Amino acid sequence: MLAFSLCLGLIACGGDDEDNGVVTPSNNTQNGNTKQTLPDPEGTVTARIANDGDRYGGISLNGPYVYMDVMNNLCVYDYNGAAIINIRNVNGLAAITKVPTGGSYSDTKVATSEGDGFVIKAYRSGMYGQSSWIVICRMYLASYIRDALGNIIGATIKYQTGTDWVEKDEE
Helix, strand or coil, X not given: CHHHHHHXXXXXXXXXXXXXXXXXXXXXXXXXXXXXXXXXXXXXXXXXEECCCCHHHCEECCCCEEEECCCCCEEEECCCCEEEEEEEECCCHHHCCCCCCCCCCECCEECCCCCEEEEEEEEEEXXXXXXXXXXXXXXXXXXXXXXXXXXXXEEEEEEEECCCCCCCCCC
């Protein structure tokens, strides 16, 4: 009987470790319930970035670079100028349909949490020496990437460039 119990215990404790040391966090929760996210819109790009502070190792948006620093801030860099705003907790990339006209845009970095949405703008020179801000991207932090000890080592980001997603005002 003792031998049977030991064999049963060994079988119950064994298992495959197929996550290669990366722990995927559980779904975002809000008020104790599982938070449902909207389906990704057509044309969504998914990228995984490390929180190593390497601006050129992040996401290139045909001008600005978006990367994550060691403090898990989402950072933006462009030699002409760029700005990012965190619009906080959203239900997926498809939930970002407007460009904030107020709020606190940052020209360097914003704090992040899983489920946060972002809008990124770049400063561009136009004709006749006029310059203006153009919206180039909506972004969603789907989840943090964690090591086996639970430390954040990066993030899974979903994004779309262009402005096809911006709601147009009724005329």
